[in-house]
Amino acid sequence: EAGVTQFPSHSVIEKGQTVTLRCDPISGHDNLYWYRRVMGKEIKFLLHFVKESKQDESGMPNNRFLAERTGGTYSTLKVQPAELEDSGVYFCASSQIGLGGNTIYFGEGSWLTVV
């Protein structure tokens, strides 16, 4: 079974440009999360989808970030316009609702460098 996949794995863009990150969750997982880790800091929660609905977007830093999950399958995270402080690694994770806990599985991350 395929895990959480993210694309691109690495991206270098100039300040002011736009970048769109994509996440394909594990098949059948209704919950999808975005996190990010900027240099030297802890992993921070950004937002959580349940199917196509945003359940919690309290971690989104500002309105330059837009996350979508049309159809409740894959998700995109767009940064427009990108700023230098947006550099870091963006992780996507997914989980399925069920008893006995709710294990979240992470992708390998999308590295973003804004220059």
Place this chain on the structure above:
Amino acid sequence: DAKTTQPTSMDCAEGRAANLPCNHSTISGNEYVYWYRQIHSQGPQYIIHGLKNNETNEMASLIITEDRKSSTLILPHATLRDTAVYYCIVRVGNTGGFKTIFGAGTRLFVKA
């Protein structure tokens, strides 16, 4: 989600057991204890989780104290590839998706 306290770093000799402690004194009755690790710059990797009973899987064992205020992750035979940052997280997780709050974790160094 309850807050956890972990040592900043630990060393372990290769082949020996690595015991990573975690304090979660404010844990609620419906909160699970989860352990993840991050090897270098890879995505966080799920290790194990439990509610109140001790758990074991192919990667590790989880020992939870009777009062559930602390737990220990045990890697029975640590290898160099187990060098990573280990995160102890407590969260409600039995009925839906909840955000996982990462702290600073414990940086485990496994030495030859």
